[in-house]
Amino acid sequence: MAKFYYQIKGRQPAGPNREAEWAWPPVFSGMAEADNRKLAKAQIEELYERQFPQRVLRTDMTDHAYLLHIQELREHDTYLLRRFEDTTCKECGTVFKLIDKYNDPNTETTSHNYCTEACKQAARFRNVQELRLVNEGRAPAVIYQVRQKSTGRVYVGQTTQPFTLRWWQHLSYPTSCKFHAALGGSDITDWEFSVIEVIVYPADCTNRAAYITQRESHWIEALSAVEAGFNTIRPAGAVDQTQVTLPLADLA
Ligand SMILES: [Zn+2]
Structure with missing residues (x-):
């Protein structure tokens, strides 16, 4: 079994002065485990009960609302693999998965280390305080x-x-x-x-x-x-x- 990282990108319609684009961030990012890319794609399509193109010509964009991107995850793709692992907030200890934040359009933070913006700020404030104390102790009179x-x-x-x-x-x-x-x-x-x-x-x-x-x-x-x-x-x-x-x- 191999691991495949996939992203489903949604089409952002053309505007008065803008061509249609695949919007960022993706509508959804996930991981599929399968023997090969083809089976991974089948698994994803079964999950969504629809078919996704993996390549769309610019001239055909109006015909497709979604684009599927699949990439096999290797051992060294740690920054992608990390998104699917349980991560403990360094401030409050809450366990979260980074991928859930990426998939939540209303997420307040995509911090890798903290569950919320409040935790991130609290930690930053404490770090500054600690740095000050360390400096005061270290710098000789x-x-x-x-x-x-x-x-x-x-x-x-x-x-x-x-x-x-x-x-x-x-x-x-x-x-x-x-x-x-x-x-x-x-x-x-x-x-x-x-x-x-x-x-x-x-x-x-x-x-x-x-x-x-x-x-x-x-x-x-x-x-x-x-x-x-x-x-x-x-x-x-x-x-x-x-x-x-x-x-x-x-x-x-
Ligand atoms: Zn937290």
């Missing part, structure tokens, strides 16, 4: 600087988000602080954004947020980001005085 090339003045900040996102936020949600004022009043090519420290928490660290702020304070002092740069205030918390020894010579 960093101290970054935004440096104005023409003046050497810097802005130092900390972020636990992917650092390119933070840079984008500075540009997209400007406030009236001197950093954003300088950003807004100059060409983007005058700025460079870089990570100056990837936070590695000491083994005995008990307060991660405080530790990040401590490292930020270190860099703000080291780069004179308040006096000569764009930071407005020093972050609250102790400055690590033992590490405030970087040369400041080339800052304006």
Whole structure:
């Protein structure tokens, strides 16, 4: 026995400026099991109690309402075979067959993975949430600087988000602080954004947020980001005085 995939296409009548066409999607798609194509065709015709042409000349289209397409399914035709298999909705667990969706002219979704559009949307929303959490967990906290090339003045900040996102936020949600004022009043090519420290928490660290702020304070002092740069205030918390020894010579 072989498996045959078949489609019954219906004729879409000719319009004022349109020739008759075989409409898409097919009226029905199904599978027949038979020893050969001829027997498969006989089986389908018995099922519908009528005969179907498999080829119709364009000039004869008005004589035929339906066209039958039969193709033998091989093992490697997995995308067609899958349509006839029980599929479990990845969101709610409902079992469905994709072929039933293709045969339902009112189907709301032909998703291969979800039973309904609502399940598809719910899964998409959850995936976005999960991606966000994964990113937050994976991206290490960093101290970054935004440096104005023409003046050497810097802005130092900390972020636990992917650092390119933070840079984008500075540009997209400007406030009236001197950093954003300088950003807004100059060409983007005058700025460079870089990570100056990837936070590695000491083994005995008990307060991660405080530790990040401590490292930020270190860099703000080291780069004179308040006096000569764009930071407005020093972050609250102790400055690590033992590490405030970087040369400041080339800052304006
Ligand atoms: Zn579902």
